[in-house]
Amino acid sequence: MILYDYVLSASCYKVRLMAALLGTPLTLRAVNFHPGREHKSPEMLALNPKGTLPILTDGDTVLTDSADILRHLTADHPEWRSTDDDRWLAFASALNASLGLARLHDVIGYDADIDKARAAGVAALRTLEAHLTEQRFDGLIFLTGSKPTIADIACFPNIALAPDGGVSLDPYPSVRLWMRAIRSLPGFIEMPGIHRLHELAHPV
Amino acid sequence: MNAAIDNHWYPVAMISGIDAPRETLLLGKKISLGRDGGACWVKDATGTELPTVERFGHLWTSPGQPNRDLFTIPEADSPGRRLVDVGSVKVKCSPLRAVENFLDIAHFPFVHTDILGAEPHTEVDRYDVKIREEVDEVWATKVKFYQPQAAKSAAGGITTEYMYRVPAPTCSVLYKTCPPRPGEWDIITLFVQPLTDEWCEVWPWMALYDDDSTMSEMVSFQQLIFMQDRSILENQLPRKLPLDPGMEVPTQADMTSVAYRRWLKKIGYTYGAQLVAA
Amino acid sequence: MDWIAVGLKEDVPPGFVIPSRIADTELAVWCSPSGTYHAWSDRCPHRGMRLSHGFVRGETLACIYHGWQYNEAGSCHYIPAHPKLTPPDTICVPTYRCIEAGGVIWVSLTETDTPLPALGGRRTVRSLPVSMSAPDLAAHFGAAGFTTIAVVSDHDVLLAVQPCTDGECMIHALAAPDADRSAVSHWLEDLRATLERVPA
Numbered sequence: 001m002i003l004y005d006y007v008l009s010a011s012c013y014k015v016r017l018m019a020a021l022l023g024t025p026l027t028l029r030a031v032n033f034h035p036g037r038e039h040k041s042p043e044m045l046a047l048n049p050k051g052t053l054p055i056l057t058d059g060d061t062v063l064t065d066s067a068d069i070l071r072h073l074t075a076d077h078p079e080w081r082s083t084d085d086d087r088w089l090a091f092a093s094a095l096n097a098s099l100g101l102a103r104l105h106d107v108i109g110y111d112a113d114i115d116k117a118r119a120a121g122v123a124a125l126r127t128l129e130a131h132l133t134e135q136r137f138d139g140l141i142f143l144t145g146s147k148p149t150i151a152d153i154a155c156f157p158n159i160a161l162a163p164d165g166g167v168s169l170d171p172y173p174s175v176r177l178w179m180r181a182i183r184s185l186p187g188f189i190e191m192p193g194i195h196r197l198h199e200l201a202h203p204v
Numbered sequence: 205m206n207a208a209i210d211n212h213w214y215p216v217a218m219i220s221g222i223d224a225p226r227e228t229l230l231l232g233k234k235i236s237l238g239r240d241g242g243a244c245w246v247k248d249a250t251g252t253e254l255p256t257v258e259r260f261g262h263l264w265t266s267p268g269q270p271n272r273d274l275f276t277i278p279e280a281d282s283p284g285r286r287l288v289d290v291g292s293v294k295v296k297c298s299p300l301r302a303v304e305n306f307l308d309i310a311h312f313p314f315v316h317t318d319i320l321g322a323e324p325h326t327e328v329d330r331y332d333v334k335i336r337e338e339v340d341e342v343w344a345t346k347v348k349f350y351q352p353q354a355a356k357s358a359a360g361g362i363t364t365e366y367m368y369r370v371p372a373p374t375c376s377v378l379y380k381t382c383p384p385r386p387g388e389w390d391i392i393t394l395f396v397q398p399l400t401d402e403w404c405e406v407w408p409w410m411a412l413y414d415d416d417s418t419m420s421e422m423v424s425f426q427q428l429i430f431m432q433d434r435s436i437l438e439n440q441l442p443r444k445l446p447l448d449p450g451m452e453v454p455t456q457a458d459m460t461s462v463a464y465r466r467w468l469k470k471i472g473y474t475y476g477a478q479l480v481a482a
Numbered sequence: 483m484d485w486i487a488v489g490l491k492e493d494v495p496p497g498f499v500i501p502s503r504i505a506d507t508e509l510a511v512w513c514s515p516s517g518t519y520h521a522w523s524d525r526c527p528h529r530g531m532r533l534s535h536g537f538v539r540g541e542t543l544a545c546i547y548h549g550w551q552y553n554e555a556g557s558c559h560y561i562p563a564h565p566k567l568t569p570p571d572t573i574c575v576p577t578y579r580c581i582e583a584g585g586v587i588w589v590s591l592t593e594t595d596t597p598l599p600a601l602g603g604r605r606t607v608r609s610l611p612v613s614m615s616a617p618d619l620a621a622h623f624g625a626a627g628f629t630t631i632a633v634v635s636d637h638d639v640l641l642a643v644q645p646c647t648d649g650e651c652m653i654h655a656l657a658a659p660d661a662d663r664s665a666v667s668h669w670l671e672d673l674r675a676t677l678e679r680v681p682a
Binding site for chain 2: 567
């Protein structure tokens with residue numbers, strides 16, 4: 001499988017993270033999204049007329065939606081699926097227009113109604129916090145149960161990167177514990193803006 | 205008007221990225237820039253043209269009367285190097301904090317884990333630092349550090365040697381062991397545009413020997429590194445760089461930053477600096 | 483200002499550090515692996531990095547920037563760039579009084595003889611941010627102060643209010659031990675919606 005990848009993209013990171021957690025090898029092809037706008041080049045448009053990333057190719061299959069890619073990667077991994085996933089995959093997609101847009105605005109200068117994007121991001125964080133708090137009342141830490149699914153992996157990047165777009169994560173304790181649980185998963189990989197857990201490395 | 209601040213050259217755009225005219229900020233003031241045919245222009249808020257220099261793939265300007273030419277990097281002109289436009293990243297911190305972080309190696313194991321550093325290889329050996337009075341630049345030499353993946357072109361862990369140069373208050377040039385060509389230096393720069401005293405746009409640029417990586421891979425590598433730094437830079441308190449001792453505690457590993465702060469004070473460069481302990 | 487709630491015990495398990503604040507004082511609140519709670523100035527003395535972004539390793543809090551480790555007294559005891567160096571005693575982080583009681587983490591920024599607020603045997607439910615200042619919130623309930631506010635409701639709710647900024651506070655909510663926490667959580671969401679509709 002080949003992932004056409006941009007290192008700073010939250011959506012590409014969903015795919016890299018899912019593959020790492022599954023132990024599935026990916027061949028990465030770096031795409032110069034910024035400043036090169038290479039995702040709009042004729043070669044990339046031939047692969048994905050929408051001109052977006054990520055793009056995953058697996059043989060003749062070409063997938064350009066990150067939720068579809070997560071489903072594809074976990075096709076043979078039912079332990080990463082739940083019947084509640086779809087709701088959260090839609091929630092994750094909507095984050096691109098709030099927290100994701102605020103981040104692109106603050107980091108690389110995308111045009112945006114920044115106050116509106118951040119306000120929508122705060123509303124999304126409150127929704128997520130309320131749900132995760134309910135889960136914790138039932139002794140569950142992840143979005144759909146006691147184990148992570150593609151729902152968690154889809155939501156994690158834009159949530160964890162919210163501070164890049166000027167949205168604080170400080171007031172959301174259940175979100176913080178959930179992020180910690182994801183960062184603690186075997187095989188977890190970080191991306192810039194999300195530090196790995198240094199707690200256990202090389203105790204002095 | 206403060207000559208010690210205004211009479212420097214500042215990066216304001218990547219030349220290959222200038223299409224339509226646009227506005228930006230320099231030292232808290234609006235400027236506009238664009239290109240007529242081949243030549244780039246920059247104007248201040250009153251429409252007055254400001255001086256320009258096109259160098260290192262970037263457009264430079266000055267709101268004052270620079271009393272010397274923009275610095276050069278002669279090594280970057282040698283044949284076989286690939287010149288990498290990395291693009292820009294905006295950061296909510298003092299431009300001086302961004303430069304100081306670039307001069308620091310002790311954070312590599314914790315911020316650029318398994319790339320530019322890794323525990324337990326955390327020790328920073330003594331290196332040489334001086335302010336070269338004849339050129340009025342800060343230099344650090346014989347800086348050595350163990351790096352798991354020093355560059356996109358590095359195959360495994362190596363002890364990398366660095367030289368740091370601060371040729372202008374908001375710019376730094378790093379000369380670094382070149383994995384495929386021992387004996388040559390890779391050149392990695394950090395050009396910082398002070399949007400305001402607590403907000404900057406950072407334009408990294410590189411001149412590398414690397415015949416294998418794609419341009420996109422080299423851009424990605426440097427963006428990865430700088431975005432790891434960004435999450436630190438936006439969380440330092442205060443946002444401005446304290447120039448007076450007492451507010452922060454340096455150690456021997458911080459000799460470059462100590463010299464940088466001393467030099468800024470000497471030349472009166474106070475934009476983005478905190479002079480009195482809060 | 484005496485004791486202020488800055489978080490709930492179950493939200494800060496051993497080995498965890500969180501950012502918090504009492505008005506303009508920014509805090510790193512952490513729990514050591516042995517279960518002791520600490521509230522420190524959220525600033526590493528080395529380069530000003532927020533310690534709340536750091537990590538707990540052994541009985542120390544380490545800064546994410548350069549890995550400097552601070553012992554439970556707030557003194558720097560290890561600098562990774564100079565592993566053989568014994569750091570001078572002068573490198574230390576300002577610390578505040580911090581006690582966990584009744585499932586709530588309480589901080590006092592000054593020395594105080596004031597006893598901890600009585601919680602009446604209630605149990606903690608959750609914390610949530612409200613876009614309203616702490617004094618305005620107290621005024622809304624006609625309370626004299628905001629340290630704790632008892633609210634007449636089906637759930638015997640007690641709100642411990644943490645002042646954050648001029649327009650933000652955190653509510654740490656407790657309720658009767660047999661209250662349905664999910665029901666209280668929904669009640670709190672509704673309360674927040676009501677409070678945030680009140681014109682400033």
